[in-house]
Amino acid sequence: MEITFRHDVDRVFEDAKRQTKPILLDFSAAPM
Amino acid sequence: MAKFVSENFIPARVHVKDDADAFKKYGEKYNAHWTPTILELDPEGEEFWRIEGFLPNDDFLAQLMLGRAQMDFKKGKWAEAEKRFREIYEKLPHADAAPEALYWAGVSHYKASNDSAALKETAQAFKTRYTDSTWAKKASIWA
Numbered sequence: 001m002e003i004t005f006r007h008d009v010d011r012v013f014e015d016a017k018r019q020t021k022p023i024l025l026d027f028s029a030a031p032m
Numbered sequence: 033m034a035k036f037v038s039e040n041f042i043p044a045r046v047h048v049k050d051d052a053d054a055f056k057k058y059g060e061k062y063n064a065h066w067t068p069t070i071l072e073l074d075p076e077g078e079e080f081w082r083i084e085g086f087l088p089n090d091d092f093l094a095q096l097m098l099g100r101a102q103m104d105f106k107k108g109k110w111a112e113a114e115k116r117f118r119e120i121y122e123k124l125p126h127a128d129a130a131p132e133a134l135y136w137a138g139v140s141h142y143k144a145s146n147d148s149a150a151l152k153e154t155a156q157a158f159k160t161r162y163t164d165s166t167w168a169k170k171a172s173i174w175a
Contacts, residue, residue, distance in 0.1 A: 005043045006042070007051055008044075009044050009046060009054050016077070020075045022072060023071075023072075023074075023077070024041035024042070024072060025044050025045075025046065025058065025062070025072075026045040028068050
């Protein structure tokens with residue numbers, strides 16, 4: 001099973017605060 | 033890997049080219065100067081762990097687990113941190129992060145109990161495991 005990364009990063013930060021869940025933030029140059 | 037990530041994090045990816053605006057904003061904020069750079073942030077966005085460069089699957093998972101354990105440790109959640117550190121060397125004993133996890137499991141146990149025996153036992157454990165690691169040297173003072 002692949003990790004499903006979100007790209008709406010601003011929203012991720014809002015959701016993390018609301019859910020009190022840490023964030024895994026991946027800076028990548030790999031082909032999408 | 034995916035299970036651990038989904039249970040512990042909201043995963044987000046910023047692509048240096050395809051997400052150029054986000055990369056400018058967050059790459060500068062978190063000083064990401066190389067890819068891959070993977071950050072573990074608490075819910076408020078504070079950085080707790082950083083992985084730079086590619087790692088094979090088991091080593092990458094062990095690093096992710098180590099970072100998540102360190103987040104609990106740095107927030108003073110000793111019991112949770114110890115459990116997470118132990119899981120690393122029990123599930124991934126050959127990963128590069130395993131000796132570091134053994135060290136910090138001992139420290140977490142000591143922090144929770146204030147019993148120096150926890151450190152002594154950790155030093156003892158390093159006499160049979162990961163004997164050549166830096167972490168064995170660091171623990172040797174507790175013997």
